[in-house]
Amino acid sequence: MRLTSKVLDEEQAAFLVRQRVARLATADGEGRPYAVPVCFALAQASVYIALDEKPKGVPASRLKRVRNILENPDVALIADRYAEDWSLLAFVMVRGRAELLEPDSGEHAAAVRLLRGKYHQYEAMRIEDNPVIAIRAEKATSWGTLEELEASGRQMLDTIRGRRSVRRYLQKRVPGDIVERVLEAARWAPSPHGRQPWRFAVLTREETKEHLADAMGEEWRANLEMDGQRAEIVEKRLEGSRRRLLDAPVLVLICLYLEDLDTYPDAERQSGETTMAIQSLGTAAQNALLAAYDLGLDAGWMCAPLFCPEKVVEALGLDARLVPHALLTLGYAEGDPPKRRPRMPLHELVVYRD
Numbered sequence: 001m002r003l004t005s006k007v008l009d010e011e012q013a014a015f016l017v018r019q020r021v022a023r024l025a026t027a028d029g030e031g032r033p034y035a036v037p038v039c040f041a042l043a044q045a046s047v048y049i050a051l052d053e054k055p056k057g058v059p060a061s062r063l064k065r066v067r068n069i070l071e072n073p074d075v076a077l078i079a080d081r082y083a084e085d086w087s088l089l090a091f092v093m094v095r096g097r098a099e100l101l102e103p104d105s106g107e108h109a110a111a112v113r114l115l116r117g118k119y120h121q122y123e124a125m126r127i128e129d130n131p132v133i134a135i136r137a138e139k140a141t142s143w144g145t146l147e148e149l150e151a152s153g154r155q156m157l158d159t160i161r162g163r164r165s166v167r168r169y170l171q172k173r174v175p176g177d178i179v180e181r182v183l184e185a186a187r188w189a190p191s192p193h194g195r196q197p198w199r200f201a202v203l204t205r206e207e208t209k210e211h212l213a214d215a216m217g218e219e220w221r222a223n224l225e226m227d228g229q230r231a232e233i234v235e236k237r238l239e240g241s242r243r244r245l246l247d248a249p250v251l252v253l254i255c256l257y258l259e260d261l262d263t264y265p266d267a268e269r270q271s272g273e274t275t276m277a278i279q280s281l282g283t284a285a286q287n288a289l290l291a292a293y294d295l296g297l298d299a300g301w302m303c304a305p306l307f308c309p310e311k312v313v314e315a316l317g318l319d320a321r322l323v324p325h326a327l328l329t330l331g332y333a334e335g336d337p338p339k340r341r342p343r344m345p346l347h348e349l350v351v352y353r354d
């Protein structure tokens with residue numbers, strides 16, 4: 001298994017990845033303890049913490065946590081969940097050695113990308129100019145109910161901003177009732193005339209996923225070869241796509257279903273009707289993505305079925321009236337995703353015409 005070199009088990013890693021804040025404990029050369037709340041990102045067996053611009057009154061290099069790490073690299077980091085229902089209490093503690101990554105290293109750049117991907121607030125801060133704390137986890141301990149049992153109670157906008165595309169998952173099973181709740185969210189999407197022009201196929205079995213990967217791979221190979229791509233590039237891309245399909249614990253195929261829509265005598269209005277159905281499919285997908293994130297899962301979007309709909313229908317033995325459009329991968333993220341696309345600022349996206 002790729003994750004965390006056996007230091008953190010899958011439950012612990014999944015719990016940690018979902019937490020927005022943790023407490024970092026350091027100690028000075030004489031063992032005097034010191035603890036601060038920190039934002040952090042996790043990748044493999046390392047936890048990264050930025051030294052950011054929040055007002056702290058001293059330059060980053062003079063921060064007590066930094067001086068402590070330089071005197072004594074042994075640290076502990078704890079992330080916990082508190083709830084009045086004490087059956088939900090939980091924590092994960094990581095102990096290890098901390099080091100400071102200087103801005104000129106590749107790992108520093110990767111850590112900054114991770115942190116920006118997790119916290120949009122860092123996009124507007126020059127965290128790349130300061131060292132990043134890297135904790136090399138040596139031991140992890142945990143207690144309580146690590147599963148995210150209920151919706152987290154996050155604010156809606158935090159859920160919207162927090163959702164991210166995940167392309168690598170833990171091999172941790174997703175309970176069927178959670179998948180059903182994701183689909184329930186999709187069911188409530190807006191749709192033209194309320195006709196719900198979409199259907200979902202859920203795939204969890206290895207053989208089914210393999211069958212789908214084979215069918216789509218064949219078509220994609222033909223397309224890439226037609227585009228004149230080099231053989232090794234074709235193989236690499238096919239392998240990456242196949243890995244994504246097989247690694248994701250759950251796949252949800254979203255299909256367009258046009259049969260219940262209005263029909264018109266003219267092509268223009270008919271095409272508008274189809275466009276509305278596709279717009280609606282996008283809203284169903286987004287409902288599913290947001291619900292998944294809110295329920296403690298992560299998700300990704302693969303457009304591949306759009307380019308070989310008949311092959312997908314055939315491979316999965318679906319109703320021929322379904323038009324596969326999107327494949328959502330669902331599972332527990334292996335770590336914070338390495339790349340998160342930044343967003344254009346609002347003023348470039350909006351005009352006001354008062």
Ligand SMILES: Cc1cc2nc3c(=O)[nH]c(=O)nc-3n(C[C@H](O)[C@H](O)[C@H](O)COP(=O)(O)O)c2cc1C
Pocket residue numbers: 163164165166167301302303304340341
């Ligand atoms: C219609 C659509 C198709 C997409 N297709 C793919 C895809 O085939 N492969 C992929 O890795 N991501 C795909 N994505 C995900 C985007 O790359 C991703 O949403 C974007 O980079 C923003 O990153 P974020 O989702 O982490 O915020 C797709 C997203 C949409 C809306």
